[in-house]
Amino acid sequence: MSSAPSQEGRLSRATLSEVALLADVSISTVSKVLNGRAGVSTETRARIEALLQDRYNRRAPKRPVAPLLDVLCYEIDSPFASEVLASIELIARGRRIGMVLTGATEQHLPEQSWVDDVLERQPLGVVLVACVLPAKDKQRLRSRNIPLVMVDPAGAPAPDVPSIGSADWNGGYLATRHLLDLGHRRIGIITGPDDMLASTARLSGYRAALDSAGLPVDGELIRPGEFHHRDGLAEGRALLSLRNRPTAIFASSDLYALGVYEAARSLGFAIPGDLSVVGYDDLRIAQWAGPPLTTIHVPLVAMAEQAVHLIMRLRDEPELAFSRIDIDTTLVVRESTAPLRPTRRQSSAKVSNR
């Protein structure tokens, strides 16, 4: 299969010489740019990339007849990813584009050989779902004129890649506001990792809602997690075991919320009678929960649509100025939230009802 030399083989040795001559550099410098290696100044790299793109465009009509779209995705079988992928596939299918799906590593990165294979496949574009791409790989795609778009739930800062996100601050605010409107005053939150902008934004929305209601933020009620079910379970238990326990929890992912459900069940608290819970994402598991989960709807279908449309626009206008759009989030009220019952003592764990 392909490796760096075979990548060069795509453009003839004569073409490389021509580019080197026009850019006034050595062939090995052109080769470095082509393969995303270091040791070339930004300015020279840009000049060479422009020339290479020009050569590539002339060859473009030889694109395969059954066009492909490459998607690199973290945790293909997570409920979140599978809903995004189904949406991308539906749009691609409507345009008779084949979706090539590749999973990412635990570090949200592609395997080393992935970009070589993408270059061989010559897709219309590449969509990243909850993944990042090393600068070297981005450059290699760029030099072949293959557009790249991120569907980015994490808000990972990558200003050089167009990205489609959703309104996380707004979601955090809406979730907390809903609980405040029901009369809750002690509202716990389980947040995501500090280094994810999405987590910070949701937490910030929570704080802003409390502020606007004139309530202090109690550090004891803010719990960290990694967006796994087990974190929701552990932190839900911790929150429910506090002397002055919260009457509501904003679980900032639906998986957290299911963990909180299990914590409440095992400690004998009824949802929503004893505890209101709001999730985040509005995955299908939210509807299947018992009781069905009140949550923040993340517009996954619209995000997928935007990503594919953007790939197509970038093919037509490679210089299109586009950095990021965030699509709006909304509150979906189901059965896991209820007005605070003011008469009941909330301070101690009940005996299990099992």
Next chain:
Amino acid sequence: MSSAPSQEGRLSRATLSEVALLADVSISTVSKVLNGRAGVSTETRARIEALLQDRYNRRAPKRPVAPLLDVLCYEIDSPFASEVLASIELIARGRRIGMVLTGATEQHLPEQSWVDDVLERQPLGVVLVACVLPAKDKQRLRSRNIPLVMVDPAGAPAPDVPSIGSADWNGGYLATRHLLDLGHRRIGIITGPDDMLASTARLSGYRAALDSAGLPVDGELIRPGEFHHRDGLAEGRALLSLRNRPTAIFASSDLYALGVYEAARSLGFAIPGDLSVVGYDDLRIAQWAGPPLTTIHVPLVAMAEQAVHLIMRLRDEPELAFSRIDIDTTLVVRESTAPLRPTRRQSSAKVSNR
């Protein structure tokens, strides 16, 4: 994009003439076989296919450098499909094969243009996940020497396509046996559609387990469904509202089980205190349920591995005799099942504990 004429274009007009001459038929007959159209006798079709395959094999070295595997899948974002797809992708990735993923229609069929696009892509093979392929499409793949394998949870009878399933009868037997061993005697079942072999086999395993315990089968306790959450909810409610209600339910899918959980919760029955529940599939949602769900493990990872390995074997040995294998299912005991409490009256619905 491709259509019938462009498919023919793959083999030159001269080659078609040659095949027609050798097979002693008209060029239009060769074209019919190539495009899977009717009006050719089985015997003539076989002769033409053999000649076409021979021509195709000579051209085979021109296969694309970055090889592809086509997967056609019903409901990409169902928990079942997403786990199968992640397994197939992992194996394909390990072999540097790109997985092209296409969704099927509501009828479990491909879009009309799908097989044209597959032929253009020239994949190493095609895997069907919970889908069926019209005879015409199967013939077209066969005449191009593209192997086809089904990952078949439904047990759909298609003797001409190698398929990988799992031991459904055994799973139904194990689930019911487990409940009998816990002392339950009134055991409800929510079955799948009559026309799915998998449903029939699971139900048959349930009957056999009751038989072996010397218990009669009570038709009132056998409830139909379409493997949706809502069926589990509706039939769970119906079973729990019976005068002589079951103390255990074998929900023959994990989604059913979540529906039964919700039915129990809304009627005020505790799981497993008042009702034991066994699911089927062992999807990740089974672990996230409250309480974690006892279920039958379907070996999705092993099924996916077998499917990809079989594609590779069929490439090497197109005449390999292979019809179907069923991989073994196992019981996974979690917290949704408990011994029958003999002292408690089971005959009337409790008052809700909310």
